[in-house]
Amino acid sequence: MGFCGGLNLAPGTADRSLAALRRSARGPSATIATECALAACEDAIAAQDSRAILGFDGRLDNRDALLNRLGLAAATDTGALLLAAYHRWGRDCFTHLIGDYACAIWDRDARTFYLATDPGALRTLFFWTDRGRLLFATEQRGLFACPDVPREIDRDQMAAWLCMLPREPLRTFFRGVNRVPPGHVVRWVAGEATLERWWRPEELPVIHLPCDEDYEEALREALDEAVRARIGPGERIGSNLSGGLDSSSVTALAARQLASQGRELTAFTAAPRHPQPAIRNRFTDEWPYAAEVATLYPNITHVRIDNDAEPLLDALDLREAGNDWPVLNASNNVWINGIFREAKRRRLDVVLQGAMGNMTISHNGGERLAGHLRRGDLLGALRTVRDLRRGGGRSWLGIAGQAADSLLPTRFSRSLRAAVGRGTPGLFDYSAIHPAFLHRSGMEGRAMDMACKLGNLARGDSRALRLAVLDRTDHRGHTVMSTRRLFGIDVRDPTSDRRVIELCLSIPDEQFARGGVPRSLIRRTMRGLLPDMVLDERRKGLQAADWRVGFQAALPGLRAEVARLRNSPFASECLDLDRMDQLLDAWPGAEDAGERATYDYLCTFSRALTAGRFIRRVEGGNG
Known part of the structure; x- marks a missing residue:
């Protein structure tokens, strides 16, 4: 299920990686082992010609258009089509491919690997590089099949995840293991990896249609x-x-x-x-x-x-x-x-x-008022306020809150909302990260300002907000x-x-x-x-509106889960386990429909639970 490969690897590495990716031992596979290793299994593709080797996992949606542009016959197989696209456009070929995909290309003449993913983020691709060696795979388990790849949790990434902060582009939850971010290409040559963004949506012009x-x-x-x-x-x-x-x-x-x-x-x-x-x-x-x-x-x-x-x-x-x-x-x-x-x-x-x-x-256009205000477009802001009142049914107080959020520093706006009884959730309403761990991470200021809400960073820029969410x-x-x-x-x-x-x-x-x-x-x-x-x-x-029923049935198991987390040094350090126990002690019951319970248990407790279980799995404690 996917592909793997690399350069300067020990014998058998690609075979072990491919075995980890397979869903079935009887599934089809293809292996290319010349000056580099590349293997694909099940529905992924491995292909080569005299100038390049390619691995591809995903779907090509503009196949007919590519065949026409490249002057190829309709019977051309997908591997040959992708290689032809690379030979025509080089590294820029990814801008011409439409679909959900992860792709690896080895350029034999330039002795360069290109690892790329599409912007839709539904296909993953990871790589590890060390002293001139490169190993990549469409799932991290394909990397961990190599004993040289460490399974050590990245503490900073865990802190960022618990605070819902934007991640650094290459970072994963494992130190030394990198991801290829959506819409990017990693160029690897002579042991050095360079990240480039081939998809640039921030440069798209706004379109203006007649009606x-x-x-x-x-x-x-x-x-x-x-x-x-x-x-x-x-x-x-x-x-x-x-x-x-x-x-x-x-x-x-x-x-x-x-x-x-x-x-x-x-x-x-x-x-x-x-x-x-x-x-x-x-x-x-x-x-x-x-x-x-x-x-x-x-x-x-x-x-x-x-x-x-x-x-x-x-x-x-x-x-x-x-x-x-x-x-x-x-x-x-x-x-x-x-x-x-x-x-x-x-x-x-x-x-x-x-x-x-x-x-x-179904974007809601909710940044429209903030955008007008931050651009100083008073007339546009007044028209938006009129629309929000008439068509949106918004209250004057709600509109004033939107205006304050767009113009004032986040912490001041939050304090002002609290003073008029319209408080908004803060970081610890969403997260059970341990305060001391957060402070040591150096992310405390950013995390408190963002408060798990990307809109606090975008500040009226609709496109920036949507790209941050994507x-x-x-x-x-x-x-x-x-x-x-x-x-x-x-x-x-x-x-x-x-x-x-x-x-x-x-x-x-x-x-x-x-x-x-x-x-x-x-x-x-x-x-x-x-x-x-x-x-x-x-x-x-509301998804899973009756989630409290299942949560209540799981209470004994959840108490045992928190107890087991106390045996993990890292889980005890990064999670506020005392707070998690207090939340379980204060469980209001399956009939409670309060909004507070949603924050406390669906967000704060559950996110900490899944983080802790992940930590224990990596440590080998979830047997």
């Missing part, structure tokens, strides 16, 4: 093409259908395309088995909304998955077996595993999702890779398609919040394709 309908048509066409590119011939397709705009849009467009081919779509919706009370600005049962979408398209088979499909700690055990990274959200993994377990039972090949929609197709979500690649490993299912996300991302970054913010209506563009774009019930809902759906 609102033109933006709607452009988005509809781009999203439709992104969905089409992710539906392969003969593949059995599923989708993750929540009650929100993003997954509903992806599911609707996929259903239309499949129906035109006489094919079916299986849509999975996670829903609470235990009725939950309403929460401010959220709806707690997404099934009725998803069912309305499914009813519109007769070729959809709609499948309900209970949020508590398996015990919480069992879900973590399973997901961690496929992950070389801390699991991000403990409770969500219960229903996520449930969806993929059922998809595997139904023999599906692909599950579509819309996880990046909030930053692309950069911090490369954990999705680990989740996708672990899903392939655990269930044999490929997860594909049209909302993270490079063409969709670039279009949405180029559309003026006003289109995303026209008339003060948040997510206005996708609501208009999908009118007639989605039910009004979904399009007109201003609240957001």
Whole structure:
């Protein structure tokens, strides 16, 4: 499942790395061992010609366009096509490739390796280099098959992760192990690795179209093409259908395309088995909304998955077996595993999702007021305030808070909000990092200022905010890779398609919040394709709304987990274990619907739990 390789390696290293990547000992593989080593297994590609050697894991969505530009026959295999692209454009070839991919190229004449990934962050690629040696693999387990690669946790990265700070581009959770960041290429020559960014979305110009309908048509066409590119011939397709705009849009467009081919779509919706009370600005049962979408398209088979499909700690055990990274959200993994377990039972090949929609197709335009104020555009700010009042239904106090957030230093704005009874969560509302460990890390000032909210760094720059979020979500690649490993299912996300991302970054913010209506563009774009019930809902759906039931059932196990963490020197140092015990002692019960419980247990406790379990696994203590 992927590829590996390198240069100046000990005999047998590539074979051991490939064995670690395989899902099945009987799966197909290809090995090239000339002046460098490169091996691929299962659906990955290894190819070579007289000038270059290539490894590729992923999907090429603009194959026909590349064949035409390069003057190649339609029968040309993907490996030969990619090599031809490299020979035509060199290192710039990655700008011409559309799809989810990781790629390695060895230039025989220049004796140079290029390691690259696409911007969508759904394919991972890692490398280790030491004294002229290079080893790379699409999963970290492929590196750790080499005994020379250390399994030592990077303390600074753990501190940054617990504070939800942006990561340094190359950094992973292991010292000496590097990642290839999304949209970047690593050039390795003569033992030296250089990181270059081949994707430069910050340079995209803002597009100005004649009328609102033109933006709607452009988005509809781009999203439709992104969905089409992710539906392969003969593949059995599923989708993750929540009650929100993003997954509903992806599911609707996929259903239309499949129906035109006489094919079916299986849509999975996670829903609470235990009725939950309403929460401010959220709806707690997404099934009725998803069912309305499914009813519109007769070729959809709609499948309900209970949020508590398996015990919480069992879900973590399973997901961690496929992950070389801390699991991000403990409770969500219960229903996520449930969806993929059922998809595997139904023999599906692909599950579509819309996880990046909030930053692309359904961006809410929430930075619009802050942007006008920071640019000194008073007239634009006044128009935005009018729209927020009329179309957005925002209160004067809420609008004043937005203005304060954009103009005042973060800590002062937070103090002002607290003084008027509208306080916002701080760092320790989200994180159980030990204060002494945070202080020693040197990240305390940045962490307190950001308070786990990237908007505190972007300060009114909509594009900068969305790019920061995209950069911090490369954990999705680990989740996708672990899903392939655990269930044999490929997860594909049209909302993270490079063409969709670039279009949405180029559309003026006003289109995303026209008339003060948040997510206005996708609501208009999908009118007639989605039910009004979904399009007109201003609240957001709440995932795993009955998570407290599973959490309560897991309490004895959670207490035992914290006790085991005390046996780990590093977990005891970086996590506030006393606070974790206090939170368990203060557990309000499964019936409590308070917002405070969400911060304390879904964020603070759960993130520390998964970090601690990761630490113990690396130390060898989670047997």
